[in-house]
Amino acid sequence: MKTGKLTLAIVIMLSMVLTACGNNDKPQEPSKESGGNAGSAAVSDPNPEPFGKYEKTVEVHAAVASEPNWKFPEGDSFENNAWTRGYEQELGIKVVYDWTTNEGSYFNKMNVAITSGDLPDVFVVNGAQLRLLAEADQLADLTEVYEKYAAPFTKELIEGDGGLGLKAASHGGKLVGLPKSGSTIYELPMVWLRTDWMKKLNLQEPKTMQDVLAIAEAFKNGDPDGNGKPDTFGLPITKDLYGGMASLTGFANSYHAYPQMWVKDKDGKAVYGSTQPEMKATLQQLADMYKKGLIDPEFGVKDAEKVTDDFVNSKFGLTFGANWNPLNFIDLKTKNPDSDWKAVPIVSSDDQTALGSIGFPATQFTVVRKGFEHPEAVVKMLNFYQEKRYGKTKDESVYNPNDAKGNQTHVYTSALVKSDKANEMTISDLKNLAEAVTKQDKSILTDYIPEYEKMIKFKDGDLSGWASTRQGGPEDSGFSILIKAYDSSSYVANLFGGQTETMSAKWSTLDKLEKETFTKIILGYSDISAFDEFVEKWNALGGKKITEEVNRDLSAQQE
Amino acid sequence: MQSSSWGRSAFQLFNYVFLIAMSILCILPLVHILAISFSSSAAVSAGDVTFWPVDFTFKSYSFILDNPKFLTSVGITLERVVIGTIINLFLAVLTAYPLSKEVSAFRHRTWFAWLFVFTILFNGGLIPWYMTIKMTGLIDTIWALVLPGAVAVFHIILLLNFFRALPKELEEAAFVDGAGHWTTLWRIMVPLSMPAIATILLFTLVQHWNSWFDGMILMNKPAHYPLATYLQSIIIKLDFENLRQEDIYLLGLISDRTSKAAQIFLGTLPILLAYPFLQKHFMKGIVLGSVKG
Incomplete structure (x- = not known):
């Protein structure tokens, strides 16, 4: 029974590969890649779970930048917050930060770590370091684990820039890092x-x-x-x-x-x-x-x-x-x-x-040391981040909470593997924000809750919401210009x-x-x-x- | 006669004016920082604050005293200064004493002296330095800040020259009275060398207080940063190129200038206070009148 299914899967995959090859003059890059790799993936593991929990907790040593004046809810810290607990409870991944330092010094310190061969399991690098490490063959090949373990929503977000980020994170045809993408329209x-x-x-x-x-x-x-x-x-x-x-x-x-x-x-x-x-x-x-x-x-x-x-x-x-x-x-x-x-x-x-x-959409990349046993953990953590921040099960009160005084904390910036929305999605969020403010209806929002609240405050005459209104209000604001420019394609990337x-x-x-x-x-x-x-x-x-x-x-x- | 005394007072006048101007130049930046730390942040970013606080407030200071990170880093710096200075001074005295001997008394003296000088002229560079500390397991401990610089060759040279300048008769007198090397060193040489030791003490103190780079490279958690590293990491210059939506929080760091100023000021204060007390040792006469006849 099982073999039958497998054969069927291989046949379907092969036919996809062949169709893709037939269409080679068209730029059908992503579907061709996914066809090919999913084929080999299906052979080894027919049922990868993007959010599957490890039975035995996997320890991941990591390095990433953080600022010393980030604020966290009472009792939490950069090493112990909603993300690290979420990784451990829901994915069975225990993140141990080998080191962290502020963004200004991070890449210098990373250079020292690279040169002395003292690499953590998962870490963030810039473009130059990605190239250096890939050439020295120090990075795990993520091509297969990305195809297998990335949730559909993750792929939608990551490839929302037309695949530019993934291309930048590839070296010699192999995916060697996960791009930390963002909205360049910003x-x-x-x-x-x-x-x-x-x-x-x-x-x-x-x-x-x-x-x-x-x-x-x-x-x-x-x-x-x-x-x-x-x-x-x-x-x-x-x-x-x-x-x-x-x-x-x-x-x-x-x-x-x-x-x-x-x-x-x-x-x-x-x-x-x-x-x-x-x-x-x-x-x-x-x-x-x-x-x-x-x-x-x-x-x-x-x-x-x-x-x-x-x-x-x-x-x-x-x-x-x-x-x-x-x-x-x-x-x-x-x-x-x-x-x-x-x-x-x-x-x-x-x-x-x-x-x-x-x-350009991606200038920093999350990479995995070559030889690390669970390279798929990094993809799972990315799935987790995007699902909890932007997906259907997002929960701002846990992953973007305020402190006791009602100020936003930095939990939302403290995830280990991050990649944020590409332009398309950001623009639709911004449109929803403008509509929500005009109608004073919070339920329309798909993101930007703190901005919304400040703007409503400004409507009631509180000057502290002035800056957010000029940045994000429905008219004459920064965001309104972004929406216009994006819809009319008045930009050059x-x-x-x-x-x-x-x-x-x-x-x-x-x-x-x-x-x-x-x-x-x-x-x-x-x-x-x-x-x-x-x-x-x-x-x-x-x-x-x-x-x-x-x-x-x-x-x-x-x- | 008259012209020479006129010339002299002109010179004196110039001297005073010049020195006072120099000291004002040194003090003003600190006064400016102090004024900022006592001002409201709106007044600071409007550039209204020069040398006197505008909208006087203690807000920054109460904010810092509530900030455990600042206090922890002060604690680590104090620990580092105390342990580091003691080890440094102890090793400097122990090394300088034999090296101050004549070749007749210590046959391979020159060879050893050059061995130390060699380390001033050549060093392995950043990566070997880091790897040595990493492999000896010091990373992320207080000892990583203290041990790598424990033998300060420059201080040793200072001290050994000072030892050599001491009258040899003192030492000989001690030996005649039955003192060994150990007793001579601690009971005769060291007490006589207080001015040199005070100088070294001050150098070591300031050096440990100010150095931030080793903290940044060798400490893995910001919670283990000494004060200077902590200050360096909060007084960042923002790079406004490629600022993304996710980085907007960085903007909040700019208007934070008053609390930064307060932290800088508090950070400089102890070393400012230590200076005048050690200073007087520099001036003191050295071994006047110890050997009579």
Whole structure:
């Protein structure tokens, strides 16, 4: 009886493989892979249970980053919380943290652990470390256990990015890690405007880049804060130039430049956005703005934290940044309750739509040491995380609880194996959030409960919910822009998120060269022709080789 | 005559102004931190606080005193400082004494001295250092912070030179009166070398108090971090690039500046207090009048 079933299964699998092979010209990668691997899996274990409990408790030694000022409910800690107890009670997996340290030091310490051959069973690595470990054959092959043990919901979440994360976590055709995916749409740049200043100076919402520049000029020269002193500026920039706060990314996107990421050129080849001619036009514009005094001359020494102080001091009323910027304006709202902000989409400098740039879905990976007896445990823990955080049996009171004072704790960030929702799902959550707030109906929510509660508080006149409302409210908020951009596909995603061999050696030099050159051009120390010299130098110093490697890796993934 | 005294007072004036300016430069940052720690966080992020607290509050300090992690790390640092300093001083004295002898008294002295100096010039690097500590089973214990640096060659050299500068007659007199090496070392040499030992004491103290890197690499749990490592891990610079929805909690860490300032200040305080008491030993005359005639 049993053999009969098995034969049947193999026949079905084989036919699937054959069909997939027949359709080879179509990019049917995932179904082909799952067909092939599930076939071999079915032979060894016809009935893998994604949530099955080990009869004998399996001990997993692990390493992952955690912050020392994370808060937990009374009696709990990073080593002992709802997740570790859940793993043990429901999966029979006992997690022992060999070590943990804050995110800032984690990858340094991981480098020491890797070099001294002192690896835990399950740990988190970045792209460079994944490549290094995979090349040294130190990582367990997860291809089969992923196919066998990943729950359908897990696969839906992980592959929600079109399989990009899994590709980045593969090496030589083998899956060597589980990507820690996330919603990249969250990084989309937008324009934040200070509405009380807009009203005061009688300005209209920008429709084109020229309007944005006019607003910047008005904020510089029109004394928007009404203190009679010319102490405001048009456009904030940080010394790092890019990022989520006072960033150049959104500004460059308006000129169809995509700095710091890999994009397709018109021949379909991957090129580095910072070296493209559109970037030159962007820098030219910025240099002109600097000459007019619209940019803070001290930007070269100010990091995001310092620039946040300037926002609180009412120095800026226009900025390009991410949806969460209002969370950094809370102190401004406390100090100056009349101030207010709204988000508008980035606008274009010409008749083509401006597309916002977003990152690559996975930059960190959960990996398993080669030789560990239960590599499937890591997939089970991932199933468990996604089910309890986002699935049908999710229970926020256990896995995202508040402490005795009603503040959110960090239990939700403390799971060992994490991978969060991809864009599609996040956007639908955000839509539900907006609807729930409009109708004041909590039952519509699919996530974002703390945000919802803060927004309802703000509706009742409590200022502490202001930032969440500007970030997530139904209109003129960061989230509303994300939804619009996603639905109209007004975004460009980074093509490549891994590491190539030349990148590990040369990238920091190239990145430094880029930021230095751009800063000099904006400050007027260098003429705009310095951009062409930069592109030449960039190519000569390894950029050309890296571009070739990126294209090689990308085309290898297509096959 | 007049011009030279004018020149002298000009020089004195300049000297005072210069030294006072230097000390102000050193003190002001600390005053700034102190002012921040007593201010409200809105005033701090608005940049209103310079050297005087705005919206005076004890909130940060009461927050820290409720924070068990800060207190545990202080405890670990104290443990480390006490154990580490005792071991360091003991080993430095024991090593410096034979090395301060003449070659006639200690035949392979030069060879041993170079052996120690060699470790200053060359070291194995991070990975062998880590692996040695790992394989001796010290990882994640207080001994990992204390033992690897227990023999401080620089301190030994300081002390051995000091021993050599002591009049030989003292030692000879002790031997004539029947003292052995052990008695001579502890009853004659060490009491006479108090200024040098105080210097070493201060160096060791400050070094143990301040070092954070070994804590980060060698301790596996943040609960075992010494104070400096703990402070280093909370005073992180945020990387705003690629901030994701899941990382939003990081934003909450920024406006935390007042409590960070309070922790920095409390962290510096003990060592600030220790300085003046040890300082006076540096200045003291050394062996004046011990041998007469």
